[in-house]
Amino acid sequence: MTMGNDSHLREVPIARSELLKGHFLQVVRDTVRLPSGKQATREFVRHPGAVMVIGLLEDGQVILERQYRHPMGAVMIEFPAGKLDAGEGSLKCAQRELLEETGYSATEWAYAGQLAPTIAYSDERLDIWFARGLTLGERRLDEGEFLDVFTASPEALQAWCRQGDVIDAKTLVGALWLQNVLSGAWSLDWSGAKPEAKLDSP
Known part of the structure; x- marks a missing residue:
């Protein structure tokens, strides 16, 4: 499979708010612009790796x-x-x-x-x-x-x-x-x- 231009798939972050800050994990909610131009929210866990x-x-x-x-x-x-x-x-x-x-x-x-064990809800690598x-x-x-x-x-x-x-x-x-x-x-x-x-x- 040849990787090409991914612009029709990518979401553009617009804003971020923190939902939870724990001992080593952080939960955030991002507002993103979809490829269609509409906006959506994405909640995920930030992990130090x-x-x-x-x-x-x-x-x-x-x-x-x-x-x-x-x-x-x-x-x-x-x-x-x-x-x-x-x-x-x-x-x-x-x-x-x-x-x-x-x-x-x-x-x-x-x-x-x-x-990347949980790509749908965490950025852990x-x-x-x-x-x-x-x-x-x-x-x-x-x-x-x-x-x-x-x-x-x-x-x-x-x-x-x-x-x-x-x-x-x-x-x-x-x-x-x-x-x-x-x-x-x-x-x-x-x-x-x-x-x-x-x-x-x-």
Whole structure:
């Protein structure tokens, strides 16, 4: 598919009002001009951005977590992940979150891509990182953070995704990346560099 001129699709922001300012999320209402010339409102959640880490162990297993997620009212299986702190780079955040949540540190990092998990009502962008050369140390969980860390084979993870045991969007996308990287269909650059151009907003 060839991308052309998107002017017939784009909405032009006219005004913004803040509906809610929470601890790290903000809810806003934008007034926009539609391609037809009419006006409409768009309510969405502003998010500081986040990272997810797919940790590859030498025995072929990957690092996963089980964590209770209040909005879902359930314990979810997930790859380690977390939000960016103010002024924090993506790789630094990935290294920090992996260590804090799991106790693992890595000697090699590869940027895979970016995920926008909820495009209809949030501007969140999540960077996907792979890590290898892992060493286990001590976890440094935040106050009020409770999670179990475990390892599983990629085959087990794929089965959980297929069976509906894994429904977290980022982990489903991570499982897709993992499957394609391990099969050789998709390659990774283990330099630890991230193409910043991919973060440009439209």
